[in-house]
Amino acid sequence: MSDISSDTLAAGRGDQNGKVETSHHPKTDPKQDKKGYYGIPPIKHAHWTWQIPVYFWLGGITAGVALFTAVSKLVGKEDPAVTRLGRYFSVLSMMLSPVLLIWDLGRPERFLNMMRIWKLRSPMSNQSWSLVAYGNVSGILMLKQAAEDGFMGKGALPRLVARLVPDRVLQVLALPLALFIGSNTGTLLSATSVPIWARNWMLMGPTFLASGVSTGLSFISLVLNLLRTGRRDTHHTLQRAEKVMLLAETGLIVASLARMSRWGKPLYTGKVGALFIGGTLLGGIAAPLALLFSGNETRNKSMLTSVLVLLGGLAFRFALVLAGRKSADDPQAYFSFARGDNAPQPGDKI
């Protein structure tokens, strides 16, 4: 035998035996022990770039801001500073969100085709329509705010606008829309063939919503602190709400990870793991909770907390989108998911 063949076939070198893949010794190739076709992913990952996680983040903040402003109005403890911020921010967000989403389209000039139909089973379609609806309601509410703030000058027009716009009704009507936008960012991911997302279909929406509300509360708190405005009791309520919301978010994330079980592996490994554990769990939840539960409320501490929560929420969305990419590219994850009762099936009880 020549040196080459004895080298590749020699005893005691089993690990290197599979370097040359032929039908003569395929079993020694470690890749062949796994199911699949040369490790080529059986499904394709989403092409989404940074615009999508940033939009998810923005949508979550919008939901949180809408929730706090609407509830404060409903319980009769409205703070004009919060209401003003909420109304202007909603419109800004509803202008930025479509820009981000259209930017990500392969054919941006055809963005209006999203409005051709409304498909209840497509979270992408529901999302487009909810953005249109909430954007319009926000626009009307902002008109009233602008009239009250004197941006329309003085005269009959601002008085007419302020009187005609039923802000209380609109604010309450807008709330479900905003909450839908916040939760649908998670549902949108779960309605795919990607194991890590599809496995957690039930908790994706709630987790994204809880995370969104906590970022929204932090956003209000941060802006009020930066502008040195807002009532004292508003700041106090925001702090309390942030505590509760971060705890709710923690619970939902833990439950999600339990539900994802072994398909959640991308969230613990590699750069995505570092982003998720360091950025979201430690930086975005543990550190703000420690700050919130320690000592007195000071302006600087509150602002630091808010920034941490906001960054943690952004890291959470990037981590989940990137983990989905890794999950889709892992043939073993998909094959094990698409066997047995692991994937959602029509006959499922839940």
Place this chain on the structure above:
Amino acid sequence: MATGFLTDTTVCIGCKACEVACKQWNQLPADGYELKGHSYDNTGHLSGTTWRHVAFIENPKKQRRLSGDVDLIALAGDVTETLPGNAELDGLGRWNFMSDVCKHCVEAPCQQACPTGAIIRNEFDNVYIQPDVCNGCGYCVPACPYGVITQVPNDGRAFKCTLCYDRQRDGLEPACAKACPTNSIMFGDVEDLKVIAAERVATLHSKGYDNAFVYGTPEIGGTGGIGGNHSKFILMDEPETYNLPAHPFMPQDKVKGAFVASSIAAAALAAVVALTFRD
């Protein structure tokens, strides 16, 4: 009438005429001269610019670990595998080929996902992307349980097999089926193909190939929630060997459930925020 493919992998010889015919007829751009280096298949997978793909699967019947000085020539002469009917085959391994294509699901996840309504079922009951409507949102890509549909980077839109809609309109069979020299790719009425597939599998079973089965029917192989495929395959090994999922599922089945769960969560979170306003 619903039309579809039946790809009988047992008679595929891996000539790739279907790949070439598809590329030519549909004027699909080249994917580049990429050498994968693991088999004669340098295409790898289906994509927006490759609508037929022939997989080259090396199927070693006997798994043996060789050690010491091995006389390969003597080994090759010695090793045989007994087949049904006392036939013998070189036991060192053999090829399995499969010409993969869009499965044209009866209830297509890509169609459910499409927010523009670009993906429709045409008059032949095939899943068809209207290129003049698609705006390239890419949401159909992760929805597809088979990794068929892909966004084409330079174009921006998503593409996949049209089942040669244009040829069918003119009463012709799809280019791949026309080009196939062994009739591994059969085209026709789905109901007829079902019968042909059942007969072929029965024949294979009677010859002793017990592992032959039809992939893509709701009954056998399992297509939970997507109601089977109009492109069926006769396979000789477990689906994963061909890079196919054993039990594909409908991702949109849980959209309603997710909405209910999110609504409950939203109500709970709103109540919690309302409670924090109490002094």
